[in-house]
Amino acid sequence: MRTVTPSDLAAALATDLDGAFPDLVRETSAGVFSGALRLVGNRHDAEEIAQEAFLRAYRALQGYPTDRIRDMNPAAWVWTIAANLCRNHHRTRSRRPVTADLTVDPTDRSPGPEAEAIDRTQEERLAAELQRLTWPMRAAVVLHHVVGLPYEEVAAALGRPVGTVKADAHRGLARLRSRIEEVRP
Amino acid sequence: MMSDRLTAELSELAVDAPHGLLPNVLVGTGIADGYVRRHSMLGDVLVAFGNKGVTALELAGDPGGFVTTYEDRYGRRAIAVDRMPPRIATHLDAAIAAGRPGRLPVDLDRLTPFQAAVLRTTAKIPRGEVRPYGWVAKEIGKPAAVRAVGTALATNPVPLIIPCHRVVRSDGTFGDYSLGDPENKRILLAAEGLDVSAFSNLAGRGVRFTGSDTTGIFCHPTCHRARRIGATHRVDFTSEQEARHAGYRPCLVCRPVAD
Numbered sequence: 001m002r003t004v005t006p007s008d009l010a011a012a013l014a015t016d017l018d019g020a021f022p023d024l025v026r027e028t029s030a031g032v033f034s035g036a037l038r039l040v041g042n043r044h045d046a047e048e049i050a051q052e053a054f055l056r057a058y059r060a061l062q063g064y065p066t067d068r069i070r071d072m073n074p075a076a077w078v079w080t081i082a083a084n085l086c087r088n089h090h091r092t093r094s095r096r097p098v099t100a101d102l103t104v105d106p107t108d109r110s111p112g113p114e115a116e117a118i119d120r121t122q123e124e125r126l127a128a129e130l131q132r133l134t135w136p137m138r139a140a141v142v143l144h145h146v147v148g149l150p151y152e153e154v155a156a157a158l159g160r161p162v163g164t165v166k167a168d169a170h171r172g173l174a175r176l177r178s179r180i181e182e183v184r185p
Numbered sequence: 186m187m188s189d190r191l192t193a194e195l196s197e198l199a200v201d202a203p204h205g206l207l208p209n210v211l212v213g214t215g216i217a218d219g220y221v222r223r224h225s226m227l228g229d230v231l232v233a234f235g236n237k238g239v240t241a242l243e244l245a246g247d248p249g250g251f252v253t254t255y256e257d258r259y260g261r262r263a264i265a266v267d268r269m270p271p272r273i274a275t276h277l278d279a280a281i282a283a284g285r286p287g288r289l290p291v292d293l294d295r296l297t298p299f300q301a302a303v304l305r306t307t308a309k310i311p312r313g314e315v316r317p318y319g320w321v322a323k324e325i326g327k328p329a330a331v332r333a334v335g336t337a338l339a340t341n342p343v344p345l346i347i348p349c350h351r352v353v354r355s356d357g358t359f360g361d362y363s364l365g366d367p368e369n370k371r372i373l374l375a376a377e378g379l380d381v382s383a384f385s386n387l388a389g390r391g392v393r394f395t396g397s398d399t400t401g402i403f404c405h406p407t408c409h410r411a412r413r414i415g416a417t418h419r420v421d422f423t424s425e426q427e428a429r430h431a432g433y434r435p436c437l438v439c440r441p442v443a444d
Contacts, residue, residue, distance in 0.1 A: 018216045021211075021214065021216060022207065022211060022216065025206070025207050025210050025211070026207060029202035029206050029207060029210075030199065030200070030201050030202045031199070032202075033200065033201075033202040033203065033206060034198065034199040034200050034202075037200060038198050043203070047203050047205075047206060050202065050206055051206060051209055051210055051213065054206075054210040054213075054214070055210065055213045055214060058210075058214040058216075059214075123194070123197065123198065126194055126195065126198065127198060130198075141195065145192050145195035145196060146195050146196065146198045146199055147199065148196065148199070173191060173192070176191060176195075177191050180191065
């Protein structure tokens with residue numbers, strides 16, 4: 001999917017931030033939005049987070065020396081910001097008591113919990129199961145398997161060792177697999 | 186790592202970014218300015234804004250032309266967005282409807298200090314009232330610059346919000362208007378409750394000020410105080426001198442004579 005290599009993009013950002021930043025957003029926005037969507041579970045918050053991540057990225061780049069920008073992998077670096085925002089969102093969410101109406105996605109037009117379980121597409125079911133994973137597992141699974149970041153970039157984005165991230169992703173997958181298999185005919 | 190059905194399904198959970206994301210980010214960073222479409226008395230308008238507030242308003246007929254003109258004028262790109270900063274979103278529709286900025290931030294820093302001063306003074310003219318070009322010139326301390334005031338208003342980047350339609354010629358004709366047809370000026374003033382033909386007749390007869398013989402105060406004829414004067418107490422003047430000689434003093438609200 002990447003039409004510009006990370007180092008091209010980094011060089012362009014270093015020489016002309018305002019000129020190249022739109023390219024960074026174009027290259028990475030689908031990934032950042034998809035990842036945020038699958039991490040926080042709803043489009044509205046995901047869009048807010050993606051937007052905020054890019055705004056913070058821009059402000060940070062404004063203050064960085066050009067050498068530092070040239071050496072970075074911009075797309076992976078944006079994810080360090082986005083992952084933090086998702087985790088903060090997750091924390092405030094889990095501290096706040098979840099009321100019944102908050103758990104219902106307003107775009108979900110299915111009639112009730114039982115019918116929902118039957119009617120839901122496989123995709124929706126998988127997305128919902130992701131929400132049930134613990135944060136470390138969910139983050140590792142989403143960044144690696146949905147966004148498609150290599151484990152090294154996932155580790156950098158989450159600020160954790162590569163081995164830990166791999167283990168989390170494997171355990172997350174195993175858990176998803178057992179839950180999905182349960183309901184699969 | 187085995188590639189199986191589950192990992193394939195996970196990779197299919199990736200979606201496209203919402204259309205608004207890129208423009209909203211570009212505007213939020215200040216790399217570009219944004220514009221939105223709103224309703225007005227004169228039909229739909231496009232309203233552009235940057236980091237410091239609203240920068241332009243134009244009839245929505247030709248968005249391509251709007252973007253080109255914008256870039257020529259400000260050297261910045263304007264892109265269509267689906268959201269505005271809260272401080273603009275909250276006040277924009279009210280400002281367009283009321284014909285004054287109110288609490289809406291309007292960015293006049295990109296204009297010359299002269300034009301900015303003209304527009305700031307114009308913004309204070311109340312709804313349904315009009316002032317001559319010469320009054321604006323006096324209020325900004327440049328009484329001789331009447332023609333320059335006319336030019337500054339003709340190139341008002343934010344008509345409707347800064348009500349340049351409330352500045353008219355002292356002979357009672359309405360002059361040019363920066364938003365579409367000159368007739369629009371009359372339409373707006375009539376909608377604000379000004380009796381357009383009565384005002385034109387009065388000014389056409391040479392009346393510049395209206396006084397009350399009970400208070401001894403003279404006003405612009407459209408000042409809301411002047412409009413309360415009963416027919417029996419109403420005195421018309423063709424000049425400041427005439428009013429002063431008759432022992433009248435200027436109204437403190439509409440400031441018919443700048444100090």
